[in-house]
Amino acid sequence: MISLSSDAPRILLVRLSAVGDCLHAVPVVTALRERFPKAHIGWAVEDGPLALLQGHPQVNAFHVFPRRAFKRKEGTLIERMRLLKKFRKELKAAKYEVAIDIQGLTKSGLVAWWSGAPHRVGFRGKESREINRLFVNRRVSAPEEAIHIVDKNLSLLLELGIEPPAKPAWTMPAYAEEATQMEGYLEPLKLGRGPGRKPFAVVNPGATWLTKRWPPERFGAVAKGLVEQFGVAVVATWAGAEEKAAAETIVQAAGRDAHLAPDTNLRQLAALTAKADLFVGNDTGPLHLAVAMGVRCVAVFGATDPLRNGPFGRQHRIQAGGPECQPCWKTTCARHDLACLAWVAPEKVIESCGRLLAQVREAPAC
Numbered sequence: 001m002i003s004l005s006s007d008a009p010r011i012l013l014v015r016l017s018a019v020g021d022c023l024h025a026v027p028v029v030t031a032l033r034e035r036f037p038k039a040h041i042g043w044a045v046e047d048g049p050l051a052l053l054q055g056h057p058q059v060n061a062f063h064v065f066p067r068r069a070f071k072r073k074e075g076t077l078i079e080r081m082r083l084l085k086k087f088r089k090e091l092k093a094a095k096y097e098v099a100i101d102i103q104g105l106t107k108s109g110l111v112a113w114w115s116g117a118p119h120r121v122g123f124r125g126k127e128s129r130e131i132n133r134l135f136v137n138r139r140v141s142a143p144e145e146a147i148h149i150v151d152k153n154l155s156l157l158l159e160l161g162i163e164p165p166a167k168p169a170w171t172m173p174a175y176a177e178e179a180t181q182m183e184g185y186l187e188p189l190k191l192g193r194g195p196g197r198k199p200f201a202v203v204n205p206g207a208t209w210l211t212k213r214w215p216p217e218r219f220g221a222v223a224k225g226l227v228e229q230f231g232v233a234v235v236a237t238w239a240g241a242e243e244k245a246a247a248e249t250i251v252q253a254a255g256r257d258a259h260l261a262p263d264t265n266l267r268q269l270a271a272l273t274a275k276a277d278l279f280v281g282n283d284t285g286p287l288h289l290a291v292a293m294g295v296r297c298v299a300v301f302g303a304t305d306p307l308r309n310g311p312f313g314r315q316h317r318i319q320a321g322g323p324e325c326q327p328c329w330k331t332t333c334a335r336h337d338l339a340c341l342a343w344v345a346p347e348k349v350i351e352s353c354g355r356l357l358a359q360v361r362e363a364p365a366c
Helices: 019-035 047-053 077-093 106-114 149-160 176-189 216-230 241-254 266-274 285-292 346-362
Strands: 010-014 040-045 061-064 098-101 119-123 138-140 200-204 233-236 258-260 278-282 297-301 317-320
Touching: 010 019, 010 106, 019 040, 019 047, 019 149, 019 285, 040 047, 047 061, 047 266, 061 077, 077 106, 098 106, 098 149, 106 119, 119 149, 138 149, 176 266, 200 216, 200 285, 216 233, 216 241, 216 258, 216 278, 216 346, 233 241, 241 258, 266 285, 278 285, 278 346, 285 297, 297 346, 317 346
Parallel strands: 010 040, 010 098, 040 061, 098 119, 119 138, 200 233, 200 278, 233 258, 278 297, 297 317
Antiparallel strands: none
């Protein structure tokens, strides 16, 4: 166990990407801040997730990892080396005592090492990939009962003498400006919480991998069920042209009380989702964002493992087809039929939505 020099240690968290994975790291920050109220907590992160995390009340400094430095087409070699040198100098100047590498890759291990922190905590075993083990000097084996990635991440704190919390907590930025912007969209539609407003569900059909994407027509059937069976409006969210087309399919299938969301950035999506009673979607960043914002979720899982990567907490529901090859963690389907997704029936998803909506009406989401 690491013996820290004071009750105000300087601790660096290394989780560079992606959005969902960075959200899975937020409970680590919350637990660190609770144990060390006076600590200086830094976070090494890429610019994509940073856009969502900027302004986090428990993080003192963000260090933006220069991805461009590793891309040959992004400027000359000298320019890229200058970016890398500036980043390393910034890390060194922060004088971190401990670096916690949550990502477990070569690049995240390098960042922990570049920080100059004498204590560099990382995973042992399969959560440590590539040559990460060469850069961390305090390796932790996640307890056998730590199955979900959030629990695995929190197990790294054992090296600092911090017992993982029984109920992990997500502290997020306030998104006050974005909340005002989203209110400008919701108010004319009379959607949201409060007198004269109608509850709504966010339905998000997107995912990066094909093997994570439930067909938009099936999401459309769920949206129609939400409207007709439970009297809940639907807002279909999207990012990019392909997802927008899928969202339009959902709105058209649902008919009345279904609306296409405006073009949103991640912060606006967080503010919009926070006003919803329910989130329905695939295994993707917006799903984990909904969890972080305290919204109950129904998640459709394909190629990935819901026990490891599902929405964290018993207040959520998971739907998966369940063929013997699931989870395969592949971006293409070896069976060529996407059975893990094809076997998920809209009726089952609607049933799960109904159960969660009943809970929402009894008590606020936790």
